[in-house]
Amino acid sequence: MPALxxxxxxxQQLKGGTANAVAAAAKMxxxxxxxxxxxxxxxxxxxxxKLAGVxxxxxxxAAHYDGGIAENYAALVVPLAKGYSHVVASASAFGKNVxxxxxxxxxVAQVSEISAVESADTFVRPIYAGNAFATVQxxxxxxxxxxxATGFDPAPGGGSGTVESTPAGPDKQQSKVxxxxxxxxxxxxxxxxxxxxxGGRGLASGENFKMLETLADKLGAAIGAxxxxxxxxxxxxxxxxxxxxxxxxxxxxxxIGISGAIQHLAGMxxxxxxxxxxKDPEAPIFQVADYGLVGDLFQIVPELxxxx
Amino acid sequence: xxxxxxxxxxxxxxxxxxxxxxxxGVELANVKMSMNPFCEIAVEEALKLREAxxxxxxxxxxxxxxxxxxxxxxxxxxxxxxxxxVETDAELQPLAVAKLLKAVADREKPGLVILGKQAIxxxxxxxxxxxxxxxxWPQAVFASKVELGDGVARVTREIDGGLETLEVKMPxxxxxxxxxxxxxxxxLPNIMKAKKKPLETLKPADLGVDVAPRLKTLKVAEPGxxxxxxxxxxxxxxxxxxxxxxxxx
Numbered sequence: 001m002p003a004l005x006x007x008x009x010x011x012q013q014l015k016g017g018t019a020n021a022v023a024a025a026a027k028m029x030x031x032x033x034x035x036x037x038x039x040x041x042x043x044x045x046x047x048x049x050k051l052a053g054v055x056x057x058x059x060x061x062a063a064h065y066d067g068g069i070a071e072n073y074a075a076l077v078v079p080l081a082k083g084y085s086h087v088v089a090s091a092s093a094f095g096k097n098v099x100x101x102x103x104x105x106x107x108v109a110q111v112s113e114i115s116a117v118e119s120a121d122t123f124v125r126p127i128y129a130g131n132a133f134a135t136v137q138x139x140x141x142x143x144x145x146x147x148x149a150t151g152f153d154p155a156p157g158g159g160s161g162t163v164e165s166t167p168a169g170p171d172k173q174q175s176k177v178x179x180x181x182x183x184x185x186x187x188x189x190x191x192x193x194x195x196x197x198x199g200g201r202g203l204a205s206g207e208n209f210k211m212l213e214t215l216a217d218k219l220g221a222a223i224g225a226x227x228x229x230x231x232x233x234x235x236x237x238x239x240x241x242x243x244x245x246x247x248x249x250x251x252x253x254x255x256i257g258i259s260g261a262i263q264h265l266a267g268m269x270x271x272x273x274x275x276x277x278x279k280d281p282e283a284p285i286f287q288v289a290d291y292g293l294v295g296d297l298f299q300i301v302p303e304l305x306x307x308x
Numbered sequence: 309x310x311x312x313x314x315x316x317x318x319x320x321x322x323x324x325x326x327x328x329x330x331x332x333g334v335e336l337a338n339v340k341m342s343m344n345p346f347c348e349i350a351v352e353e354a355l356k357l358r359e360a361x362x363x364x365x366x367x368x369x370x371x372x373x374x375x376x377x378x379x380x381x382x383x384x385x386x387x388x389x390x391x392x393x394v395e396t397d398a399e400l401q402p403l404a405v406a407k408l409l410k411a412v413a414d415r416e417k418p419g420l421v422i423l424g425k426q427a428i429x430x431x432x433x434x435x436x437x438x439x440x441x442x443x444x445w446p447q448a449v450f451a452s453k454v455e456l457g458d459g460v461a462r463v464t465r466e467i468d469g470g471l472e473t474l475e476v477k478m479p480x481x482x483x484x485x486x487x488x489x490x491x492x493x494x495x496l497p498n499i500m501k502a503k504k505k506p507l508e509t510l511k512p513a514d515l516g517v518d519v520a521p522r523l524k525t526l527k528v529a530e531p532g533x534x535x536x537x538x539x540x541x542x543x544x545x546x547x548x549x550x551x552x553x554x555x556x557x
């Protein structure tokens with residue numbers, strides 16, 4: 001039986017690690033279908049059909065899926081799930097909201113935020129904030145799985161799946177989105193960025209984050225922050241990298257004025273190359289950094305920005 | 309209106325966990341246990357709603373071994389009115405906990421269930437959503453603000469890229485994110501008082517719930533260790549290494 005991936009999208013494009021979830025699903029089942037539901041998600045459905053490994057896209061056209069309402073998504077996915085061996089989504093805020101609801105209604109367990117697929121029923125997932133990794137086997141007939149995007153490279157394009165129009169499920173009318181305040185940024189999305197420049201309490205103010213913006217723009221990087229910087233009010237919470245924020249694994253992660261608390265390391269230690277800039281030579285961040293530079297960030301960052 | 313607050317006993321967040329040598333799990337013997345931090349936030353939010361006159365009673369509930377009584381006493385010392393322990397020594401997974409909580413909710417008929425978005429041991433992030441599904445109630449997860457109106461809860465949620473405000477019909481399930489509030493400490497007089505507050509004990513069988521686990525843990529391993537790298541002397545050397553050694557810029 002194929003695997004069904006629940007796509008996250010903004011009607012135009014796939015988002016939130018959907019392509020990574022497709023790549024993970026392809027390791028669980030031979031064939032992958034993708035569900036794309038939204039008011040006018042034709043473009044996103046076409047994009048899903050082009051992902052390698054996808055043979056079919058189920059395209060549902062209905063406005064009550066916009067906003068990712070969990071009750072409506074679960075009511076749509078549960079009847080469809082009977083035809084699949086696996087139901088998979090990225091462990092984004094969307095996937096984490098919807099998938100346990102699907103699992104409970106199917107009376108099956110969910111395997112959360114897997115970082116590797118061992119076999120069709122066995123998965124590896126971090127526990128204790130990534131301080132241990134559990135290998136778990138599911139005995140359920142339908143496996144409901146969320147995928148940590150950094151564990152899987154996104155499925156490449158070049159596929160040629162078909163798009164099939166699929167009837168909508170009920171509008172449960174139990175909840176509605178009143179408003180969304182999204183941080184507007186021309187920079188890449190933190191979760192999927194190839195380069196990330198992150199600041200911590202060492203920046204000492206939100207004003208000083210501007211310095212990081214210049215560096216990030218020169219590198220084409222996203223901006224992140226430690227929980228300390230967020231708690232101090234320097235930047236909004238959606239910048240947060242760590243156990244309680246976003247998990248990132250870019251090619252280059254530059255940690256500036258970040259001491260390296262366990263909870264921060266849990267969110268970035270899978271990055272390919274880590275650079276740490278900190279005035280304290282004893283800061284734990286240096287224990288995971290490939291390149292460390294001890295000194296005053298207010299001198300180093302402008303110089304780095306200039307020399308890169 | 310009653311508010312039901314499920315709480316979980318977990319390894320204290322300050323403890324650095326160690327994987328057992330036989331890879332059967334993490335070492336739990338002689339390790340400090342505490343209430344899961346997200347659950348503390350849930351208790352605090354429920355108490356604030358009661359103090360604001362939006363709720364009449366806060367009931368803490370926990371599922372697990374006898375020792376979970378300590379966690380419930382903590383919730384009572386913070387200010388919860390009474391507590392329920394669903395006692396079992398069986399391994400409990402989120403689906404089983406959600407079923408137990410549904411049975412408790414069916415008995416207590418709360419207007420709101422507030423619980424932590426995830427426990428810091430298994431990091432599953434499932435129980436609230438599963439409970440909402442089983443009750444066929446709406447869910448508002450990862451809350452950073454909760455306001456109660458006439459038959460609805462207006463919840464600001466932490467989502468990728470920003471915030472979302474969701475309006476859910478009550479009864480509903482809300483799960484807490486870190487920034488919702490700062491939990492109060494239990495004072496000594498309140499800790500003493502908590503010892504006299506009612507704590508009812510039930511068994512899964514009393515609630516007619518099969519708690520058999522669905523997932524089998526085959527092994528638990530240490531994460532791959534990252535080697536510390538080199539300390540460079542200046543920005544020039546750093547840029548050179550990034551360009552010519554790591555080849556990432």
